[in-house]
Amino acid sequence: MPVTKRLEILDLIRELQQQLNLSQKQFAAKVGVSFKTVNRWENEYTVPSRIALKLIEEMLRKMGEPGKSLLSQYFPEAE
Template sequence: MPTIKPLKTLDLIGELRQQLKLSQGSLAAKLGVLLKTVSCWENEQTASSSMVKQANCTID
């Protein structure tokens, strides 16, 4: 039986962004962070405190 890898929060950022058809820049603008920050999140380079603060927001 194959093992299913659990998704991490950082894995979900890119998935959700793509489902919403947002560029990294658009998502960054909506969250009030730099594009580089979103890129780092998606590449699992950092999970900053700003990401934690934004966790409860909605993207409309």
């Protein structure tokens, strides 16, 4: 999977939440996971599954222009 380092994942999740103006709870609902799961990602206890990363990638694509920057930064081979 393209995003492999924990800090990269943490940065991606935080940036995406900020750009979409979503709380952890709202972000969790968009990705289809629990609040607890997103909290664990952000506290570096676990990393998103491949399925969750794929959903995040799709979310970035749907954002259009604002998502392109994050997409190219965190999913470079997806371009």
